[in-house]
Amino acid sequence: MMPMVYTVYGFAIFFMIAWIVLWVIHIMALSYSKWKLHRTVDRSPPEQPYPGVSILKPLTGVDPNLLSNLETFFTLDYPTYEILFCVESEKDPAVMLVKYSLLPKYPNVDARLFVGGMRVGVNPKINNMHPAYLAAKYPLILVSDAGIRMREDSLLDMVQHMREDVAIVHQMPFVSDAEGFAAVYEKVYFGTAQARMYMGADFLGINCHVGMSSLVRRCALEEAGGLAAFADYLAEDFFMAKEVLARGWKMRVASLPALQNCGSRSVGALQARLKRWARLRIAMVPTTALLEPLSECLPLGAGAAWAAGQLFGAEPLPFFLVHVLVWFLSDWLMLRSVQNGSPPFTKVQFLVGWAWSECCAPFVLATALLNPEISWRTRCYRLDWGGRAHELKPPILNTQKL
Numbered sequence: 001m002m003p004m005v006y007t008v009y010g011f012a013i014f015f016m017i018a019w020i021v022l023w024v025i026h027i028m029a030l031s032y033s034k035w036k037l038h039r040t041v042d043r044s045p046p047e048q049p050y051p052g053v054s055i056l057k058p059l060t061g062v063d064p065n066l067l068s069n070l071e072t073f074f075t076l077d078y079p080t081y082e083i084l085f086c087v088e089s090e091k092d093p094a095v096m097l098v099k100y101s102l103l104p105k106y107p108n109v110d111a112r113l114f115v116g117g118m119r120v121g122v123n124p125k126i127n128n129m130h131p132a133y134l135a136a137k138y139p140l141i142l143v144s145d146a147g148i149r150m151r152e153d154s155l156l157d158m159v160q161h162m163r164e165d166v167a168i169v170h171q172m173p174f175v176s177d178a179e180g181f182a183a184v185y186e187k188v189y190f191g192t193a194q195a196r197m198y199m200g201a202d203f204l205g206i207n208c209h210v211g212m213s214s215l216v217r218r219c220a221l222e223e224a225g226g227l228a229a230f231a232d233y234l235a236e237d238f239f240m241a242k243e244v245l246a247r248g249w250k251m252r253v254a255s256l257p258a259l260q261n262c263g264s265r266s267v268g269a270l271q272a273r274l275k276r277w278a279r280l281r282i283a284m285v286p287t288t289a290l291l292e293p294l295s296e297c298l299p300l301g302a303g304a305a306w307a308a309g310q311l312f313g314a315e316p317l318p319f320f321l322v323h324v325l326v327w328f329l330s331d332w333l334m335l336r337s338v339q340n341g342s343p344p345f346t347k348v349q350f351l352v353g354w355a356w357s358e359c360c361a362p363f364v365l366a367t368a369l370l371n372p373e374i375s376w377r378t379r380c381y382r383l384d385w386g387g388r389a390h391e392l393k394p395p396i397l398n399t400q401k402l
């Protein structure tokens, strides 16, 4: 009987500790985001001229927002930069868009197109960017995914965080304003659950480098083996930061969050993306499979409510409901901080988006755990523990009758 009692108390204490830790993370992440994000960018002339930046833009296909997103790179308020567009296939419609719409429209901006990529490993984004990386002429490299939109001062903000001892400045993933439920879900997810863990991790010095908009010091990347050294991982961002930090460099989060603005938003596409990312995180750092459910409102609340009943004789249901209510209010404050004001939807829409996001989160994680394969754009992969990826060949259709 005694071992049973100890086991129950052991679990209850575990949930209570996780619950307290999460509330500390809430407070820490909220305070840190208020201090860190949306600072005014210093536009006074610098003592030393700003270094040149080579912007790598890996493109795959065209969506309705691509042209206007890419145009924001031509109007950056930054003295010296080049834009290197990368497209893997010459049949990709992005080639036409860059060649015939963008380059002729901005003849005074230093921009080039690289078609064909270079196979240096499994990661298709690295393969796509590699020729441009080799041709880049400036000491700072900005890797910027296709769906990213820039404010005029975004690059200046990032460069201002690149102090002498810093090798990576990354933008926290967030999204631009858009219409529809998928956009609300996206904004709520990136502005609450992900922002909390991202800000918390950065505050604690945990590697949380997300490579969708990341400025890298080229010499530090070269020290770590160059871009090609990370081509066997799909989460090249995480491993790049790990190697660069291991060499004594520092990493900083920029003050302006990354504005993802993909033109084909849908609930299914966001969930597929979150599943893919969760699989990557689980393969890279397997403890996340245990820690992440504990960082979510509903599973943690259920565990903590049960634990409070066991340890203190509290009523589990009221405990759970108060937990959810306070978490919801704290998430509203977090979203306002990341958005730098009110989000572009009503509080009722926030409630619906938040409830949907929190209810789906455990299922997204569970399906990521149960399905070992990853599909990314046109290809499928399997991951080893540790994060190395293998591409799965598309099934060969057997037309021969047996």
Ligand SMILES: CCCCCCCC/C=C\CCCCCCCC(=O)N[C@@H](CO[C@@H]1OC[C@@H](O)[C@H](O)[C@H]1O)[C@H](O)/C=C/CCCCCCCCCCCCC
Binding pocket: 018, 021, 022, 125, 145, 194, 197, 198, 201, 204, 206, 207, 208, 209, 210, 211, 212, 234, 235, 236, 237, 238, 277, 278, 280, 281, 285, 288, 291, 292, 294, 295
């Ligand atoms: C008691 C409870 C504790 C809870 C602990 C939770 C653990 C999570 C801690 C930090 C995580 C923050 C990370 C947020 C980013 C998530 C997004 C993501 O997964 N992105 C991956 C994929 O990105 C794309 O990949 C393809 C690339 O080409 C694109 O450009 C990318 O955008 C990305 O690879 C992930 C990077 C960071 C992963 C961090 C994992 C750290 C886990 C540490 C766990 C330690 C727990 C410490 C507890 C405080």
Ligand SMILES: O=c1ccn([C@@H]2O[C@H](COP(=O)(O)OP(=O)(O)O)[C@@H](O)[C@H]2O)c(=O)[nH]1
Binding pocket: 057, 058, 059, 060, 088, 124, 125, 126, 128, 144, 145, 146, 147, 212, 273, 376, 377, 378
């Ligand atoms: O086969 C691929 C898949 C992706 N990408 C590029 O990698 C970046 C990130 O892709 P995606 O948005 O699909 O990744 P996510 O942010 O969802 O992880 C984008 O610029 C894509 O154009 C690429 O060049 N080739």
